[in-house]
Amino acid sequence: MSRTVPAAPISQDAIRGLAELIDASGEADKIINRGYCGRFHDRASLDIAGDVGISLFKSAAFPMPFTLEMMERHPLGSQAFLPMQDGEYLVVLAGDNNGVPDRPRGFIAGSGQGVNIGRNVWHGVLCPLSGPGLFAVVDRVNDSPNLEEHWFDEPYVIVR
Template sequence: MAERITAKPLTAEGFRAFGDVIEPEGAPDKLINAGLCGRFHDRARLDFGDGRAGLSLFDAEARNWPLRVDLVERHPEGSQAFMPVSGARMIVVVAEDEGGIPVNYQAFVSLPGQVVNLLRNTWHGVLAPLGERGQFAVLDRIGEGANLEEYPLDPPLWVDPGEGA
């Protein structure tokens, strides 16, 4: 029987075990550009093995409720940050690891403009912009060697909207 989970709002505290939520919360760390720009400094735990950081653009098709998840993946050689450039919200599905198997799935729904950085080796669903096509800048590892591990789900996982979704 397929497992069902309910999505919850994306918060830094709720997501910390899987990665970082990057947004301009509170006062900036410092003012720059003659006081005209607030800098929220070093907000992500970026982690790349050998290789280098690369910036790519992704164009993802819209997803809707309930979300069917039939594949999760992880990146053993580096973290991966998703930065919406089109303002799309996203459904972020993550799981803990138990001996190479994803377990204890959770789902989060971002607000427009929230950035997600997934920690190295974090199981996650594929990019899923909510309700509209989404364009994302993606910061991740570029280099030699495999940095993608996929795990098909059969039966699939289903994600239902939660409060605020």
């Protein structure tokens, strides 16, 4: 089995069942503020047990190809990542296979595209590609355990 995973452009269809794409493509659902603003309404469903908050994640850029050594999941809540800068970032997702990640799938998200990773969905770490990244993250914020990690015996390599 090849340990190389190609990263495809992200789309809602491609990540269905694992995450939700949060973007402002197409026509706005509603025009507000006297015609100056388009509202793209209710683009993701938060699924969080406990306190919800907004945090900021600041990350160094990662090179491609990316070596995926570990995936994590959060059994008590979804995580929405909303980029606060232009540029691309890597999203790696996997279904569950008896308590460990299934074969990972890689996606390239671009400027103006956020992603809401579902509760208990395996995912890679935050990986800005175009330069350092700043992301608003909406997720569970209390101190009780909500993180599971899986380290691969042999890493995957995510390529464009």
